[in-house]
Amino acid sequence: MINLNGNLVEADSVLTHNRAFLYGDAVFETLKLVNGKVLFMEDHYFRLMASMRIIRMQIPMNFTLEYLEEQIIQLAELNSCSASCRVRLTVYRNDGGYYLPLTRSVSFLISVKPLGNQVYAFASEPYEVDLFKDFYVTKQLLSTIKSTNRLINTVGSIFAEENGYQNCLLLNEEKNVVEALNGNLFMLIGNRLTTPPLSEGCLNGVMRKQILTIAKKIAEIEVIEEPISPFDLQKADELFITNVISGIQPITQYRKKEFESVLAKVLLEKLNEAVNLL
Template identity: 65%
Template sequence: MINFNGTMVADDANILTQNRGFLYGDAVFETVKIVKGSILFLEDHYFRLMSSMRVVRMEIPMNFTMEYLEELLLSVADANNILDSARVRITVYRNDGGYYLPTTNDVSYLIHATALEQQQYSVSSDAYEVDLFKDFYITKQLLSSIKTTNRILNTTASIFAFENALDNCLLLNDSKNVVEAIQGNIFMRIGTKLITPPVSEGCLNGVMRKQILALAKKTATIEMVEEVISPFDLQKADEIFITNVIKGIQPITKYRKKNFNSDLANELVERLNEQILPNYVVK
């Protein structure tokens, strides 16, 4: 028997007692965007998920091909009648057994989906204010670059942002450099130079980060570099924006007393839509 919210129930009546993702954060995940029945950047998501599973020494099932993953994700969106535009997440967790030391490296997975309002990416013109989150720091290590279910730092930072009427927070690593935002990678433009922290600084190896890096490198007027960003550099910026697969690009309009424009963000979103939307049609 176990106690669940004050009620004694059979220990097999609650799946959480046997879920290592819940008990130890022993899980990795990917969140994808589906447009017109196709998964954006499928190959990038697939290889990052496989890499994440290898990093934490999970056994990758033989049938876990890219085509199989695609079928799994699309089938859940289809079952919810949201194939036109959807957010779908797959969480892969190590099977039950053991404590810190698992008795198996075999895995199970859970997939769920929610509808999105629009297919194409857009840049919001609303005010978007951020500040630094300095209560806890990201460590510069490989685990920080993959998506595990241990997101207590991001959760705590989100609560801090809410309590301080902020739209987001910028996270720092243990060298006190800017690494990323709560739910996305960070890019900073100073003049014609666009800067994002290298993955070695502890930032997530984001799928949208990869797309923006590629687009920026093809922009003749922009010098794209991966460099360390200190908090002092933010005050010198002309533009700062956050990237993730679901939103695309979110411009930051204010950091402390400094206001920013969104010129490059608008240009990159336009080019991003031109690149991806013609390639995705209903299957």
């Protein structure tokens, strides 16, 4: 028996033994499926494999790209959302042990949620951000993967809501800007498009990779990966956030500075062109 909210109930293994719940011993991928096809599946797959190796999970022999993609597509079909849906694939270490697991073997859980948009749409509504300075992202390899320990993102999202912001920007221990709460950050000053390198502790984002690839093909744009300070934000012509669900989210205001979204529109059009070719 266990005590759940003051009631004695039978022990629930999902709550009492699952290591993702107990210790955050899990990694996950958020994917987008459109017209029965998982976008950027190969990039998601290799990031997932790298994340599992980093935290010393045992990768099952059947964990091939084709197998996981098939599982996702079948689930979307069963839930009648093959046209467009958000997919979450969570891999967690199996039950046993305390901090030291008794096994390195894993299980996985897939869930889907319908989305209204098939292509990436341009977001024109006001989108204000500020810095979240209560906690900092650590410059380490664990910060670059998607583990289920996302407390800084959760608390930062509450802070943003309490203060009327649409998002917040996270800092590392050197007080450089790392990323947004839900995606990677890009900054345009003149013709220089900058995003923090992975060594700053930012997420190794799948959409970050796509935008870097697309932007490097635009002759007039110089693409750079280097640290961004809070002072740089005030000099920017454009700021935008990238993630695989929304594509590109332009930031319209940071403190008293307002921003354009010219390059963001161009990149979004090229992103949709690339998606159509997948």
